[in-house]
Amino acid sequence: MDPNFPLTLVNWDLTSIQGTEDKYDKTIVGKVKNNFKGTLPEVRIEFTLYDEKGTQIAVVSENTYNLRPGEIWNFEMAVTHDVEKVEPKGLYCVPPRELKGSEVMEG
Numbered sequence: 001m002d003p004n005f006p007l008t009l010v011n012w013d014l015t016s017i018q019g020t021e022d023k024y025d026k027t028i029v030g031k032v033k034n035n036f037k038g039t040l041p042e043v044r045i046e047f048t049l050y051d052e053k054g055t056q057i058a059v060v061s062e063n064t065y066n067l068r069p070g071e072i073w074n075f076e077m078a079v080t081h082d083v084e085k086v087e088p089k090g091l092y093c094v095p096p097r098e099l100k101g102s103e104v105m106e107g
Contacts, residue, residue: 006036014086026079034067046089
């Protein structure tokens with residue numbers, strides 16, 4: 001990943017909703033950190049969903065707005081498909097202005 005990119009996908013997991021037996025009751029949960037020295041007006045994360053045959057069946061996404069410097073966004077998105085595998089597809093942001101490497105926070 002580009003060291004100047006202002007976001008980090010800290011972690012993520014596909015979980016089943018407790019107390020239900022439905023194969024469609026799953027969520028993707030995780031955390032994204034803003035490493036930029038300014039507030040990011042919009043941040044989006046996307047995941048690709050695959051069935052048991054390895055066929056891509058959907059792409060799901062979640063957005064947040066005004067992610068402050070150093071802030072960690074705890075995201076959660078519903079999965080309404082019977083999935084076998086999930087992979088991060090992309091992490092995107094709308095910067096307040098053109099990003100420069102010196103504006104990305106260390107750590």
